Amino acid sequence: MAKRAKKRANKRKTATRRARQAPKLLSDLFLETLKDIYFAENKILKTLPKMAKAAHSKDLVAAFNKHLRETQGQVRRLEQIFKMLGKPARGKPCEAINGITDEGAEIMKDFKNAPALDAGLLAAAQAVEHYEISRYGTLRTWAEELGMPDAARLLQETLDEEEATDHTLTELATSVINLEAEEEYRAAA
Numbered sequence: 001m002a003k004r005a006k007k008r009a010n011k012r013k014t015a016t017r018r019a020r021q022a023p024k025l026l027s028d029l030f031l032e033t034l035k036d037i038y039f040a041e042n043k044i045l046k047t048l049p050k051m052a053k054a055a056h057s058k059d060l061v062a063a064f065n066k067h068l069r070e071t072q073g074q075v076r077r078l079e080q081i082f083k084m085l086g087k088p089a090r091g092k093p094c095e096a097i098n099g100i101t102d103e104g105a106e107i108m109k110d111f112k113n114a115p116a117l118d119a120g121l122l123a124a125a126q127a128v129e130h131y132e133i134s135r136y137g138t139l140r141t142w143a144e145e146l147g148m149p150d151a152a153r154l155l156q157e158t159l160d161e162e163e164a165t166d167h168t169l170t171e172l173a174t175s176v177i178n179l180e181a182e183e184e185y186r187a188a189a
Helices: 002-020 026-054 058-085 095-110 117-145 149-188
Strands: none
Touching (some): 026 058, 095 117, 117 149
16 A cells, blocks of 8 residues: 555656646757757868868868868858857757767778778768758747847858858769779779
8 A cells, every 4th residue: 555655656756847847849849959069060171171181082081171161161150050049159969960070080090001992981971961951940840930030141151151161072972082982993893
């Protein structure tokens, strides 16, 4: 009997705690996702120079360096949005971007000096771009729905840059990098 009473008391305490917690709203999700992409962009700022250094193609190095400069601007835009929200610009660890950048690091290690290195680096960069495009599109839509047109505009600017970078990388892959990787392989065989 005492055990049942204790269980009921514990259930009441848990229910009371839950009732006191405010429900999670779209604005909460927006802030959490903003922290996630802020972490991701800062991780990318550390990763892009390594990828540029590892790349052999001058065009790929140039694309990585251009995107590094864009990413710095993207971080500043995110900081503006945090300021609009009255929140500190702070990231939260993002396992998705950690996994994607770990894959890129693995490619740099496993394909060092190999004909396919640049193709692998480019593919890793596009994985990052696709993740960012997804996040920025979602954040922009939520900003619109939350009545935050200035934040939506800043997020759209970044989304446009991410889509342009993805397009540039695709063009580079199909017109130069993948072909060179295959030609180098055949020449060595």
